[in-house]
Amino acid sequence: MEFTHTRLLVDNYKECFLFYRDVLGFNVTWGDENSNYADFKFNGATLGIFERKQMVEAIGGEYSVNIEKTDRTALIFKVKNVEETYQELKNKVEFITKPTEQKDWGIKVAHFRDPAGSLIEIYERI
Template sequence: MELTHTRLLVDNYKECFLFYRDVLGFEVSWGDENPLYADFKFSGATLGIFERKQMTEAVGTEYSTDSEKVDRTALIFKVNSVEDNYQELKDRVEFITRPTEQKDWGIKVAHFRDPDGSLIEIYERI
């Protein structure tokens, strides 16, 4: 697996987008203030921001604004084959989602959590 970026899951997407772009001066490598997803490149790393409501829909959890009950971040790993990694890991981790094509995103994904509950996504481009 290759860690490609960290994704912040936010409720105020536009405000956060403008903060990272205009206040911190991060270079936008994908997206803008409207699509509810963007990537910023800096110092060889990528920071993604994504509207939390859309992420909860993708993993099939209930959206809440209660900070004790929601994911705030996700670690995103690129893999050669989501299906192969799913088969390899399914006896060792409890997957939240099965391998699913997200055609609007141009990727195939699956999600699981680490022992402390952190959200992890594996993906491949389609």
Template structure:
């Protein structure tokens, strides 16, 4: 078995497509804003984006538009300088946290969400 990528299931596909393509700058390797599925590549990883309704239908589930806000996953990105990336992105995204040192973890982090509500974290290792 080989894990090939992470797929996010979203209700607002087009908005999320533009977020990952235009805000985060990921390269589209398959799909477009109208395909309801796309693959993005960045730093050797693949992120799939799929309309949640179609995934629910594919697995025989009943689609419900409202889903409870419970974070069960987060996308984590290492950066060289959290403060610099925070300043660069703060006009593009709404951060949940400002750059914060997590001394017990040895990192500095900041968090935000994509348009579907997926939790994202940027972090840098702290010099001890």
């Protein structure tokens, strides 16, 4: 596995996009203020921001702004093959989603949580 970036899950996407681009001056490497997902590069690191509602829907959850404990961050790992990694890990972790092609995102993904409940995504480009 290769750790590729941290993704912030936000309810105010456009405001956050403008903050990271215009206030902090991070370089946009993917997305724009209306895409609901963007990657920023700074000092060799990548930060992603994603509309939380879409992430909740992708993992089969129910979106609400009133939920006390919600996903705000996701750890993202690029793998060579999502299906193979899923098979290697399925007896060690409880997957939230099975390997699924997200054609709009251009990736195949699967999701699980660490023991503290942090959301983890494994992905490959399709």
